[in-house]
Amino acid sequence: MALLHYPVLGKTGETIASAITNLDLHDIARASKTYGVQSFQVIIPLDDQRRIAQEICEHWTSGPGSRSNPHRKTSFDLIQISPDIESALNHICQQTGSFPQTIATSANIIDGSISYTTCRQLIQSIEPNLLIFGTAWGIAPEFMDQCDYILKPIQSQSSYNHLSVRSAVSIVLDRLVGTFERFTDH
Amino acid sequence: MALLHYPVLGKTGETIASAITNLDLHDIARASKTYGVQSFQVIIPLDDQRRIAQEICEHWTSGPGSRSNPHRKTSFDLIQISPDIESALNHICQQTGSFPQTIATSANIIDGSISYTTCRQLIQSIEPNLLIFGTAWGIAPEFMDQCDYILKPIQSQSSYNHLSVRSAVSIVLDRLVGTFERFTDH
Numbered sequence: 001m002a003l004l005h006y007p008v009l010g011k012t013g014e015t016i017a018s019a020i021t022n023l024d025l026h027d028i029a030r031a032s033k034t035y036g037v038q039s040f041q042v043i044i045p046l047d048d049q050r051r052i053a054q055e056i057c058e059h060w061t062s063g064p065g066s067r068s069n070p071h072r073k074t075s076f077d078l079i080q081i082s083p084d085i086e087s088a089l090n091h092i093c094q095q096t097g098s099f100p101q102t103i104a105t106s107a108n109i110i111d112g113s114i115s116y117t118t119c120r121q122l123i124q125s126i127e128p129n130l131l132i133f134g135t136a137w138g139i140a141p142e143f144m145d146q147c148d149y150i151l152k153p154i155q156s157q158s159s160y161n162h163l164s165v166r167s168a169v170s171i172v173l174d175r176l177v178g179t180f181e182r183f184t185d186h
Numbered sequence: 187m188a189l190l191h192y193p194v195l196g197k198t199g200e201t202i203a204s205a206i207t208n209l210d211l212h213d214i215a216r217a218s219k220t221y222g223v224q225s226f227q228v229i230i231p232l233d234d235q236r237r238i239a240q241e242i243c244e245h246w247t248s249g250p251g252s253r254s255n256p257h258r259k260t261s262f263d264l265i266q267i268s269p270d271i272e273s274a275l276n277h278i279c280q281q282t283g284s285f286p287q288t289i290a291t292s293a294n295i296i297d298g299s300i301s302y303t304t305c306r307q308l309i310q311s312i313e314p315n316l317l318i319f320g321t322a323w324g325i326a327p328e329f330m331d332q333c334d335y336i337l338k339p340i341q342s343q344s345s346y347n348h349l350s351v352r353s354a355v356s357i358v359l360d361r362l363v364g365t366f367e368r369f370t371d372h
Contacts, residue, residue, distance in 0.1 A: 023209050023350075023352075026350065027350045027352055027353055030346075030348055030349055030350055030353065031349060031350075031353050033344065033346045033348070034340075034342045034344055034346050034347070034348070034349055035342050035343075035344065036342070036343060036344050071346070071348045072348075074346065075346070075348070116366050152366075154220075154360070154364070154366075155365075155366070156220045156221050156222070156360075156363065156364060156365070157221075157222060157363070157365060158219065158220055158221065158222050160216075160219045160220050160257070160260065160261070161220070162216055162219070162220070162257045162258075162261070163216055163217060163220055163356070164209075164212065164213045164216055164217075164352070166209075166213055166350070166352055166353065166356075167213055167216065167217050167220075167352065167353070167355075167356035168356075169353075170349070170352075170353035170354075170356045170357050171356050171357060171360045171364070174340070174342075174357045174360060174361070175360070175366060177342065177343070178340070178342055178357070179341075179342070179343065180302050180338075180340075180341075180361060
């Protein structure tokens with residue numbers, strides 16, 4: 001799992017570096033731990049923002065938070081903060097022995113995007129995969145173009161297409177890894 | 187959809203009234219709008235907390251936020267703040283002509299809880315249903331006992347069972363209302 005803060009789109013479509021949102025770290029770390037994700041890469045190039053992220057993580061992994069809430073520590077232990085995607089890929093390669101394939105996500109319909117079924121099969125492989133979510137108004141096209149795959153958007157029946165990244169991560173993980181009786185009983 | 191702040195469980199199992207979390211309102215309103223939910227009842231008995239919730243909502247529905255982010259306004263328009271469940275049920279009855287059936291959610295396995303398939307069928311009825319999520323450590327048993335149904339927990343394969351309520355709402359809505367190719371292509 002990766003959460004990208006640069007390059008992402010701003011409100012008017014320009015490429016920006018976004019700021020850290022505290023609850024992104026909490027909610028995505030907790031969902032990652034729930035669904036068996038092996039690492040959560042927080043990619044953030046701005047030094048001051050990266051320091052804030054680091055301080056939040058230290059609070060929960062080794063500071064007072066780790067003692068007051070051990071479950072939160074377990075999920076925050078998945079977080080690795082990286083200045084760019086190359087560092088994140090290198091870190092995963094060091095952990096697993098292989099560079100991961102990259103799977104970008106988008107709220108938009110993009111030509112050639114893969115289905116949830118295909119993605120489910122992909123991530124069942126022993127080789128590592130990195131599922132990437134963008135903050136702000138989503139992953140910038142120049143980054144998207146360099147990813148190996150793009151996953152289809154969540155798309156509900158409604159025309160309202162403005163989930164938080166925290167919700168989107170949770171839903172996509174449940175679709176890709178979750179098991180419930182829709183899949184097993186019917 | 188309802189988000190319950192009382193009676194819910196505290197860290198040590200006592201019944202408490204929890205505080206408002208700003209991003210609960212945002213994320214759950216956005217997910218509700220995405221999945222076609224008709225109203226989002228925020229149930230909170232403490233006067234000062236209810237005023238905070240009201241101020242947040244007014245910022246996005248009629249204040250500066252409504253002009254800077256019209257999409258956010260559309261989702262916040264679903265929110266109704268109520269001091270207790272009776273007010274929430276009355277409000278829904280005024281809107282729809284019927285008192286809704288109540289469906290409680292829990293992170294724990296509880297005897298007699300209904301499957302996602304059963305719940306999907308239930309909410310396809312023309313009669314209103316109210317899906318209730320607890321804040322803090324979840325809905326208190328004395329409240330749960332009075333609900334018409336309890337939905338099975340999300341339960342992933344992992345033993346880590348600590349999703350945020352924001353994630354839980356998103357996943358449950360996708361399971362109950364979402365459509366993607368697992369359901370339609372195969």
